[in-house]
Amino acid sequence: PLTTGVNDLQTLSLKYFQNKITIETGVIDYYSKGKNQIRYKLEGLNDAWQYAPAYYTIRFDGLRAANYKLIVQAASPSNEFNGPEKTLTIIISPPFWETWWFRILSVVAMVFVVFAIVQQQSRKLKKRNVMLEEKVMHRTKELKHSLEELRSTQTQLIQQEKMASLGELTAG
Numbered sequence: 001p002l003t004t005g006v007n008d009l010q011t012l013s014l015k016y017f018q019n020k021i022t023i024e025t026g027v028i029d030y031y032s033k034g035k036n037q038i039r040y041k042l043e044g045l046n047d048a049w050q051y052a053p054a055y056y057t058i059r060f061d062g063l064r065a066a067n068y069k070l071i072v073q074a075a076s077p078s079n080e081f082n083g084p085e086k087t088l089t090i091i092i093s094p095p096f097w098e099t100w101w102f103r104i105l106s107v108v109a110m111v112f113v114v115f116a117i118v119q120q121q122s123r124k125l126k127k128r129n130v131m132l133e134e135k136v137m138h139r140t141k142e143l144k145h146s147l148e149e150l151r152s153t154q155t156q157l158i159q160q161e162k163m164a165s166l167g168e169l170t171a172g
Contacts, residue, residue, distance in 0.1 A: 037051055072085065
């Protein structure tokens with residue numbers, strides 16, 4: 001329902017869920033009552049004229065979000081369409097999730113989430129890397145210590161063998 005008359009209305013802006021339009025038409029001509037016709041077309045949906053009796057309800061259900069131009073014209077008593085046309089621009093706005101700004105915002109949010117996940121994984125990998133480096137350094141120290149003990153033991157064995165050989169020589 002409108003608060004303004006249709007004759008004063010040039011543009012009708014609607015939300016995406018307000019996509020059912022009903023317009024009741026009529027011709028004020030008492031002499032040719034019931035003989036008049038009305039034609040209309042909704043540019044943007046159907047560019048062909050549709051004809052209806054003078055007292056007729058024009059209905060459009062389930063219109064998608066777009067800009068339309070409704071043109072209505074009444075016939076003269078001799079059924080000639082030469083009178084003025086009434087043009088009404090109908091703008092049905094899309095839902096917010098189908099707008100360009102929401103799509104850009106969604107892409108930015110997704111990029112931010114992916115970046116945050118990559119950063120978190122990177123931090124975890126760096127921590128693991130540090131822990132592995134510490135383990136490698138600790139094991140390297142252990143191996144160096146074991147190697148030093150092995151060399152020391154080897155040197156002692158060689159020394160003992162020399163002493164044993166010397167003892168055999170002396171005993172012999």
